[in-house]
Amino acid sequence: MTGFALDMSDIDAAAARLAGHVRRTPLLSSPFLDQIAGRRVLVKPECLQHTGSFKARGAWSAISALPADVRTRGVIAFSSGNHAQGVAWAAAAHGAPSVIIMPSDAPALKIANTRALGAEVVLYDRETEDRDVIGDTLASERGLSLIKPFDNPVVIAGQASVGLEIAEQAADLGVDSAEVLVCCGGGGLTSGVAMALADRAPGLTTHPVEPAGFDDVARSLSTGAIQRNARLSGSICDAVVTPQPGELTFPIMAALCGPGITVSDDQALAAMAQAFLRLKLVAEPGGAVALAAALYRGDVLAGDTVIAVISGGNVDPAMFSRALATL
Amino acid sequence: MTGFALDMSDIDAAAARLAGHVRRTPLLSSPFLDQIAGRRVLVKPECLQHTGSFKARGAWSAISALPADVRTRGVIAFSSGNHAQGVAWAAAAHGAPSVIIMPSDAPALKIANTRALGAEVVLYDRETEDRDVIGDTLASERGLSLIKPFDNPVVIAGQASVGLEIAEQAADLGVDSAEVLVCCGGGGLTSGVAMALADRAPGLTTHPVEPAGFDDVARSLSTGAIQRNARLSGSICDAVVTPQPGELTFPIMAALCGPGITVSDDQALAAMAQAFLRLKLVAEPGGAVALAAALYRGDVLAGDTVIAVISGGNVDPAMFSRALATL
Numbered sequence: 274m275t276g277f278a279l280d281m282s283d284i285d286a287a288a289a290r291l292a293g294h295v296r297r298t299p300l301l302s303s304p305f306l307d308q309i310a311g312r313r314v315l316v317k318p319e320c321l322q323h324t325g326s327f328k329a330r331g332a333w334s335a336i337s338a339l340p341a342d343v344r345t346r347g348v349i350a351f352s353s354g355n356h357a358q359g360v361a362w363a364a365a366a367h368g369a370p371s372v373i374i375m376p377s378d379a380p381a382l383k384i385a386n387t388r389a390l391g392a393e394v395v396l397y398d399r400e401t402e403d404r405d406v407i408g409d410t411l412a413s414e415r416g417l418s419l420i421k422p423f424d425n426p427v428v429i430a431g432q433a434s435v436g437l438e439i440a441e442q443a444a445d446l447g448v449d450s451a452e453v454l455v456c457c458g459g460g461g462l463t464s465g466v467a468m469a470l471a472d473r474a475p476g477l478t479t480h481p482v483e484p485a486g487f488d489d490v491a492r493s494l495s496t497g498a499i500q501r502n503a504r505l506s507g508s509i510c511d512a513v514v515t516p517q518p519g520e521l522t523f524p525i526m527a528a529l530c531g532p533g534i535t536v537s538d539d540q541a542l543a544a545m546a547q548a549f550l551r552l553k554l555v556a557e558p559g560g561a562v563a564l565a566a567a568l569y570r571g572d573v574l575a576g577d578t579v580i581a582v583i584s585g586g587n588v589d590p591a592m593f594s595r596a597l598a599t600l
Numbered sequence: 601m602t603g604f605a606l607d608m609s610d611i612d613a614a615a616a617r618l619a620g621h622v623r624r625t626p627l628l629s630s631p632f633l634d635q636i637a638g639r640r641v642l643v644k645p646e647c648l649q650h651t652g653s654f655k656a657r658g659a660w661s662a663i664s665a666l667p668a669d670v671r672t673r674g675v676i677a678f679s680s681g682n683h684a685q686g687v688a689w690a691a692a693a694h695g696a697p698s699v700i701i702m703p704s705d706a707p708a709l710k711i712a713n714t715r716a717l718g719a720e721v722v723l724y725d726r727e728t729e730d731r732d733v734i735g736d737t738l739a740s741e742r743g744l745s746l747i748k749p750f751d752n753p754v755v756i757a758g759q760a761s762v763g764l765e766i767a768e769q770a771a772d773l774g775v776d777s778a779e780v781l782v783c784c785g786g787g788g789l790t791s792g793v794a795m796a797l798a799d800r801a802p803g804l805t806t807h808p809v810e811p812a813g814f815d816d817v818a819r820s821l822s823t824g825a826i827q828r829n830a831r832l833s834g835s836i837c838d839a840v841v842t843p844q845p846g847e848l849t850f851p852i853m854a855a856l857c858g859p860g861i862t863v864s865d866d867q868a869l870a871a872m873a874q875a876f877l878r879l880k881l882v883a884e885p886g887g888a889v890a891l892a893a894a895l896y897r898g899d900v901l902a903g904d905t906v907i908a909v910i911s912g913g914n915v916d917p918a919m920f921s922r923a924l925a926t927l
Contacts, residue, residue: 296626301648305716320880321628382877389632549920550709553647553913555880586880590924593876597917 277528278521279426281472284465287334287430288437294337294366295330295434296322300442300580303551309568313578315448316564317439318554320586324390326512326560327435327462327584328359328422334431335420336363344369346416351404353379355512355585356422361392372417374408380511382589423461424519432462436469436479439580443474448578450476454534454563456584457481457490458513460522466582467529477580481526481533482563484510484541490518490526491533499523509538509592512559512585534573540565545596548583558592560585604855605848606753608799611792614661614757615764621664621693622657622761623649627769627907630878636895640905642775643891644766645881647913651717653839653887654762654789654911655686655749661758662747663690671696673743678731680706682839682912683749688719699744701735707838709916750788751846759789763796763806766907770801775905777803781861781890783911784808784817785840787849793909794856804907808853808860809890811837811868817845817853818860826850836865836919839886839912861900867892872923875910885919887912 298321306314319327336348347370350360357373364371373387377396388394395411397404412419421428439453453470455463460481467479481490487508492500501517508514518526536544541558544565548554556564560583567574567581625648633641646654663675674697677687684700691698700714704723715721722738724731739746748755766780780797782790787808794806808817814835819827828844835841845853863871868885871892875881883891887910894901894908 296628299623299626299648301623305713308716318880321626325880386632389635546917549882549917553645553652553882555876555882590873590876590927594921594924597921600917 277468277525279430281468283426283430284433284437284469287427288434290337291330291333291431291434294333297438298322300439300446301552305551306547306568309547310579311571312574312576314567315578315580316552317435317580317582318552319435320554320556320560320583324355324358324362325585325587326355326359327432328355329362330434331428331431331461332356332359332363332420335425335427336367336369338427339418343418347371348420349374349408349412349417350420350422351408352422353511354383355587357383357387357392358390358587360420361387361390365391372411374404380589383587423459424521426521429461429465429522433465433469435462435582436466437473439466440470440474440477443477443580450576451578451580452531452574452576453477453479453580454482454566455479455582456513456560456563457483459515460490460518460526462582462584463530464522464525468525471529478531479529480531482566483513483533483535484508484562485535485537487514488533488535489515491535493518493523494527494530494533497527510541510559510562512557513562534566534570536562536565536570540569542596542599544568545593546600549597550600554583555586555588555593556583557585557588604795604852606757608795610753610757611760611764611796614754615761617664618657618660618758618761621660624765625649627766627773628879632878633874633895636874637906638898639901639903641894642905642907643879644762644907644909645879646762647881647883647887647910651682651685651689652912652914653682653686654759655682656689657761658755658758658788659683659686659690659747662752662754663694663696665754666745670745674698675747676701676735676739676744677747677749678735679749680838681710682914684710684714684719685717685914687747688714688717692718699738701731707916710914750786751848753848756788756792756849760792760796762789762909763793764800766793767797767801767804770804770907777903778905778907779858779901779903780804780806780907781809781893782806782909783840783887783890784810784860786842787817787845787853789909789911790857791849791852795852798856805858806856807858809893810840810860810862811835811889812862812864814841815860815862816842818862820845820850821854821857821860824854837868837886837889839884840889861893861897863889863892863897867896869923869926871895872920873927876924877927881910882913882915882920883910884912884915
């Protein structure tokens with residue numbers, strides 16, 4: 274695994290910094306899910322992570338790695354959601370100030386949560402303002418460190434801890450061959466999990482899962498070059514919609530992942546409903562795409578075991594009720 | 601702890617039989633819940649247990665303790681819900697047949713789940729039929745072993761594993777003093793947790809929590825003698841409504857528990873909504889009463905830490921949407 278932006282020593286170092294601070298989420302199952310999928314389904318519920326998503330891992334990894342004098346000045350992040358909460362939480366736990374730049378049309382719950390976690394939220398208008406100018410100005414004025422959401426080796430190393438845990442938990446269950454499905458936006462979680470599994474559980478193959486119509490990663494993998502999404506809005510799976518795979522994450526995914534898989538919005542909603550009914554878990558639409566693939570895309574899966582990461586659970590009540598209405 | 605129907609050796613033996621078969625549920629928290637409660641709130645989510653409730657523990661304990669030749673003939677249980685699913689699941693895992701006697705007006709989801717878990721469900725009409733006659737006839741015809749839902753030492757010993765885990769998890773967090781709130785019906789979980797904590801974490805005091813108007817345990821504890829509920833229907837918290845505390849569980853609770861606490865249906869619904877929002881967990885109304893007490897009954901709590909057991913998550917979508925509508 275040479276030529277990547279990080280190596281296993283970075284991943285192990287991140288895991289050591291995360292130990293005792295992020296939750297080791299369990300690996301859950303239900304005979305009812307196995308029945309739907311026609312194979313054994315194991316679920317890694319990162320919705321149970323601090324702040325309700327895996328983003329807490331990458332944020333902790335990045336902030337804990339900053340030199341103390343740099344960290345004291347504070348951190349800044351651009352995010353409309355889960356990354357924002359992860360950075361706010363990890364910064365507060367380190368006693369560092371955080372500034373989060375969010376679009377003014379971000380979900381109200383996510384804005385409120387980010388503020389309540391201790392961050393200063395700066396809103397901008399997507400139509401008329403340039404968030405990079407706002408961010409650069411604040412960062413230089415205050416000496417803030419930018420925490421990128423995915424294209425950052427130390428963030429990828431933090432997300433990789435999900436893969437380290439899956440490798441150990443699968444081995445405990447005697448599972449040495451499986452497809453591991455990961456909800457994929459910019460590829461931070463997917464590339465981190467792929468590296469960890471390639472090294473620690475080589476019989477487990479990582480696949481990115483995306484919403485249909487926003488399958489930049491799947492198309493980039495199949496063509497061998499970074500492809501962009503034609504549009505960035507119109508999916509209910511907002512948490513996993515990004516313009517294109519990262520410059521750092523794409524080479525890792527291209528080298529280590531199997532083909533990308535897509536699911537429809539209806540399949541994501543149905544997976545949320547099954548997570549409610551069978552696992553007693555709250556998943557957000559984007560966080561449920563991997564479970565949706567496990568349950569409803571058997572046409573592209575092989576083998577007798579599939580492992581799906583639920584990446585987050587920060588969903589508004591109205592959207593959750595919409596998922597329940599599919600039952 | 602002499603004079604009880606079981607002792608710590610029974611509890612340790614049950615824990616050994618459960619190891620590797622029931623889930624060790626985590627101890628979760630959220631700064632948002634701490635803020636509502638005005639103290640640190642730790643949550644033990646038994647909704648994540650197999651079959652969606654702690655009942656899987658007691659059922660496994662009882663069925664695993666049967667002699668093999670007796671177990672082969674099968675088991676029988678009377679239950680409208682979570683105990684039924686626990687017994688069906690544990691019996692199937694042991695390769696034993698199970699018969700569940702349920703009222704014909706039990707929630708459709710619970711009947712369907714119990715059947716899908718492999719049980720033979722026998723429905724009876726609460727108004728016109730005597731379930732005991734039906735059960736006795738079936739049991740004697742087939743040589744089935746009755747698995748009582750709470751007034752059974754080996755079932756209590758299984759539920760006590762929740763207390764053993766809380767004792768260890770609280771110690772890991774440095775918590776040596778707290779009130780532990782337990783959703784209470786017949787008292788199997790509450791008495792088991794109380795015994796485990798009294799022995800392994802004596803600074804942790806167990807309190808039963810019940811729906812207002814169905815507070816037979818609280819009144820029994822305050823008067824020192826078993827009291828009955830005036831009615832058995834009319835609460836949304838069906839999972840924790842029983843006629844009266846058990847003959848075996850009451851002496852344990854009387855000796856080891858602090859006063860009972862009651863919550864309103866609205867408080868239970870609000871706690872379900874907070875579990876959704878802050879913990880990404882699905883709780884059923886009866887399973888949320890302890891969290892409701894932790895969040896909204898600060899008037900009867902003391903100390904800086906409270907631990908609440910969410911006892912189950914088997915809730916119909918319509919009731920869950922009702923809870924979400926309180927947000």
